[in-house]
Amino acid sequence: MRYYQLAYFIDLHDGYRQVFQIEHHRLLLIQEAGQRYLIEATCPHRGHPLTAADVDPEAGTVRCALHDYRFALNTGALLYATEEPCRGLRRYTIVERERDLGVIL
Numbered sequence: 001m002r003y004y005q006l007a008y009f010i011d012l013h014d015g016y017r018q019v020f021q022i023e024h025h026r027l028l029l030i031q032e033a034g035q036r037y038l039i040e041a042t043c044p045h046r047g048h049p050l051t052a053a054d055v056d057p058e059a060g061t062v063r064c065a066l067h068d069y070r071f072a073l074n075t076g077a078l079l080y081a082t083e084e085p086c087r088g089l090r091r092y093t094i095v096e097r098e099r100d101l102g103v104i105l
């Protein structure tokens, strides 16, 4: 396991979304309303990119734009499905350092 730097704090802002490919992991770093989330970059339902997803920190949800599935940001649990159920959303712990943040994989 090692630390992978993803971004400097100075580059982050609300609306920030960036995909990172690290080994076999495809990660999406998001900042909305001052909250940062690191999740898998594609929807567990049918793989739609989550870069276009609606992230609602107040409701604690992320909604995939393709079929409207919703997942809990804090647990990854599937909250709402319009078709067959799917597994939960993978989330990753953000590691913050002095000037940057990243992930340990």
Ligand code: FES
Residues within 6 Å of the ligand: 043, 044, 045, 046, 047, 048, 064, 065, 066, 067, 068, 069
């Ligand atoms: S691919 Fe995301 S809800 Fe279907």
